[in-house]
Amino acid sequence: MFLFRSLTAVTALLVVFLLPTTPADASAPLRVHAASRGKFIGAALATSPLANESQYRTIAATEFSQVTAENAMKWDSTEPSQGQFNFSGADQIVTFATQNNQQVHGHTLVWHSQTPGWVQSLGATAMRSAMQNHISNVVGHYANNATVTSWDVVNEVFDDNGNMRTSFWYNTLGQSYIADAFRAARAADSNARLCINDYNVEGINAKSTAMYNLVSSLRQQGVPVDCVGFQGHLAIQYGFPSQVQQNMQRFADLGVQVRVTELDVRMIMPRDSTKDTTQATYYRDVVNACLAVTACAGITIWGFTDKYSWVPDTFSGQGAALIYDASYQQKPAYTAVHDALAGGTSTDTTPPTTPGTPAASNVTANSATLTWTASTDSGGSGLAGYNVYREQGSTDPQLGQSTTASITLTGLSAATQYQVYVRARDGAGNLSANSALATFTTTTGGGGGGPCTATGTVQTQWAGGYVVQPVTVTNTGSSTINGWTVTFTLPAGHTLSGSWNATLTSSGQTITAKNLGYNGTLAPAASTTFGFQVSRPSGDTATPSGYTCASP
Ligand code: G3I
Numbered sequence: 001m002f003l004f005r006s007l008t009a010v011t012a013l014l015v016v017f018l019l020p021t022t023p024a025d026a027s028a029p030l031r032v033h034a035a036s037r038g039k040f041i042g043a044a045l046a047t048s049p050l051a052n053e054s055q056y057r058t059i060a061a062t063e064f065s066q067v068t069a070e071n072a073m074k075w076d077s078t079e080p081s082q083g084q085f086n087f088s089g090a091d092q093i094v095t096f097a098t099q100n101n102q103q104v105h106g107h108t109l110v111w112h113s114q115t116p117g118w119v120q121s122l123g124a125t126a127m128r129s130a131m132q133n134h135i136s137n138v139v140g141h142y143a144n145n146a147t148v149t150s151w152d153v154v155n156e157v158f159d160d161n162g163n164m165r166t167s168f169w170y171n172t173l174g175q176s177y178i179a180d181a182f183r184a185a186r187a188a189d190s191n192a193r194l195c196i197n198d199y200n201v202e203g204i205n206a207k208s209t210a211m212y213n214l215v216s217s218l219r220q221q222g223v224p225v226d227c228v229g230f231q232g233h234l235a236i237q238y239g240f241p242s243q244v245q246q247n248m249q250r251f252a253d254l255g256v257q258v259r260v261t262e263l264d265v266r267m268i269m270p271r272d273s274t275k276d277t278t279q280a281t282y283y284r285d286v287v288n289a290c291l292a293v294t295a296c297a298g299i300t301i302w303g304f305t306d307k308y309s310w311v312p313d314t315f316s317g318q319g320a321a322l323i324y325d326a327s328y329q330q331k332p333a334y335t336a337v338h339d340a341l342a343g344g345t346s347t348d349t350t351p352p353t354t355p356g357t358p359a360a361s362n363v364t365a366n367s368a369t370l371t372w373t374a375s376t377d378s379g380g381s382g383l384a385g386y387n388v389y390r391e392q393g394s395t396d397p398q399l400g401q402s403t404t405a406s407i408t409l410t411g412l413s414a415a416t417q418y419q420v421y422v423r424a425r426d427g428a429g430n431l432s433a434n435s436a437l438a439t440f441t442t443t444t445g446g447g448g449g450g451p452c453t454a455t456g457t458v459q460t461q462w463a464g465g466y467v468v469q470p471v472t473v474t475n476t477g478s479s480t481i482n483g484w485t486v487t488f489t490l491p492a493g494h495t496l497s498g499s500w501n502a503t504l505t506s507s508g509q510t511i512t513a514k515n516l517g518y519n520g521t522l523a524p525a526a527s528t529t530f531g532f533q534v535s536r537p538s539g540d541t542a543t544p545s546g547y548t549c550a551s552p
Helices: 002-018 030-036 047-052 055-063 089-100 124-141 168-175 176-188 204-219 244-252 273-292 332-342
Strands: 040-045 065-071 103-106 148-155 195-198 228-229 233-235 257-268 295-302 359-361 366-369 383-390 398-400 406-411 417-428 438-443 452-462 465-475 485-489 495-500 503-505 509-516 527-535 545-550
Touching: 030 332, 040 055, 040 103, 047 055, 047 089, 047 509, 055 089, 055 124, 065 089, 065 295, 089 103, 124 168, 124 176, 124 398, 148 176, 176 195, 176 204, 195 204, 195 257, 195 273, 204 495, 228 244, 244 257, 244 273, 244 465, 257 273, 273 295, 273 332, 295 465, 366 417, 383 406, 398 406, 406 452, 438 465, 495 503, 509 527
Parallel strands: 040 065, 040 295, 065 103, 103 148, 148 195, 195 228, 228 257, 233 257, 257 295
Antiparallel strands: 359 366, 366 406, 383 398, 383 417, 417 438, 452 465, 452 545, 465 527, 485 509, 485 545, 495 527, 503 509
16 A cells, blocks of 8 residues: 555656646645645545535535545544444545545544543553554554545643643553554554644644654654644634744654644634734745645645634634635635745746755764755745755655755764765755765764764754754763763854753853753663754854763
8 A cells, every 4th residue: 555655646746747837827726736835735524514515525625635534533433332433424534535636634543532431431451452442443444545644643642731631541541552552553554644633732832842852752762653733723812823834843853744734713703804814824824834844744724614613612702713704705814825835836946056065074873964065046936945865766765954055964873874965945845956975974883982972953043043953962972871961152142042852051151951851861872852042133143063962
């Protein structure tokens, strides 16, 4: 099936790239523009209007390339009584999607809500095996179905402060249920993309940082978490979350796919044109954040018409959260999503120039710095950054992304030869030709030097500041270290404005970063990361350097 899915994806790409090079018709549906940007655009679907309303069906089929069952794949629908599986609603949605060449994201396997009482009252052993059995049957039901490509394995495991939610799952099984759920899903379908999904994690905040730490630690333990879903239930009265793109990127840097899974933007009723305009900018900004992050696969809107939305039932006096009104008329939010997706397609089809040959330096057992001569872009959308790939024959994995003509690759294997090349990317998503190859070999590790090293990468910067993410701390010694301290110097006038995954203290311009409880222990060659944000005088382009690492 993996081959089948890959061929389908390749075919889709070929269709996109081999069609006549005329830009997509500006009035084309959302899915056409999204495909030309390499993203999906999806909607959550409800079974009743799908069966009964042709207008609902037509829009769902025409505008979207991906669908999620709003309720039909949840536990109370698929296994209402123990061992009695019912896929009628779920199959209805999957059949519709297959007919319309859409992917289905399975939602959701393990959640504290919409789970029958019989599950909640089980003891620990029975609950764990009921969970594994549920996952095995539900994922297994679609394992040979090329339409269902991904799953929300666990949903909303955190409370609003970023602590583990004290759900019946957690109270009965402890945190281990999360890893067990992912392992059961992988066992049931080795090709499906497995996601963790939550709300209020769209920007950088305590909850999203807790989720970041969990995903990082699960992946370090080999738990098969492939993807992170940001639900995106926004409200114009609460403001747009801060640093959405940077947040997506920090997760992407862990090696996972990211996606917006349940986007809607509610307002206090009644609707008016000012609120509609604000709502449209929220939709636009979420789409643009996803477009700017290569690892963002796409965006699912939680419904599409205000006729069917969960919002008024949950938030009294609020509503109008979707991109069509209750009479199936497109709202400004539709236009905003459309224009954002179409943004790069109609004008710029000229790729940037080919980057110079990368030069490798500071090669350690797990990391290497590459520097190259910058590309230029004349197509109009501007140079957006670079992708770095490992040459491996038929499929070359992407090792990292950078917005400058340099990158520090981390997480490399020790004593291994790497051949790498760089492609430049413009704002419309055009990729340059491959640079010439650079070849380097990582060291064996354990051979002297300090007990640890630290390298920092500027992930994003703007006139008044920047984010350094990741700072990668690597144990280069031959024995396990228990605790590390990284020091570095901020340029004059720069001040720390936030950090994650380490405790940072300032003394003048000298910053000392110490590990937290969960990331201080590093086996030989193991790495961990932290990050921080800095404010600087407008116009100053300096960034810190000279990271040193020590361990007791
Ligand atoms: O199907 C029954 C129907 O038979 C009954 O007459 C009616 C009476 O209330 O209820 C119907 O079930 C409702 C179901 O939606 C289907 O319409 C439930 O009461 C209602 O609670 C349920 O709400 C869903 C909600 O999840 C439950 O937590 C919403 O439709 C759905 O949009 C919402 O989706 C969640 C995501 O799964 C996870 N992220 C947040 C998102 C919004 O809350």
